[in-house]
Amino acid sequence: MGITEKFDGVAVTTKANVYFDGKCVSHGFQLADGTKKSIGVILPASLTFNTGAPEIMEGVGGSCRVRLKGEAEWTTYGAGESFNVPANSSFDIEVSGEPYHYICHFG
Numbered sequence: 001m002g003i004t005e006k007f008d009g010v011a012v013t014t015k016a017n018v019y020f021d022g023k024c025v026s027h028g029f030q031l032a033d034g035t036k037k038s039i040g041v042i043l044p045a046s047l048t049f050n051t052g053a054p055e056i057m058e059g060v061g062g063s064c065r066v067r068l069k070g071e072a073e074w075t076t077y078g079a080g081e082s083f084n085v086p087a088n089s090s091f092d093i094e095v096s097g098e099p100y101h102y103i104c105h106f107g
Helices: none
Strands: 010-012 016-018 024-031 036-042 045-050 055-061 063-068 077-079 082-085 090-095 098-105
Touching: 010 082, 055 063, 055 077, 077 082, 082 090
Parallel strands: none
Antiparallel strands: 010 024, 016 024, 024 036, 036 098, 045 090, 055 082, 055 098, 063 077, 063 090
16 A cells, blocks of 8 residues: 555645644545545554544554554554554554654545
8 A cells, every 4th residue: 555645625624633632633624525534643652542433544654553442462553554443442552753644534
């Protein structure tokens, strides 16, 4: 999978979503076909996210370690790699060093 570098023809929510005291900041946007996504950055931290809809997290910069709900093992993901999170679930994410830049594709 190559790294997504830009989206054309989008409507962007200008107010940022700020989570975990600023350790995660994202902006939502919608494609012309109605598909919703968000793009953001996670600063060095250990965080837990809950999901409503299924998500695909696509890394576009930096790296992270991820543990999906119910799993014992951590997996490392970097730029150009993605991981799937089921609906109504959660995942732990650890970022150390360089911030992790991502696109969240909602399912």
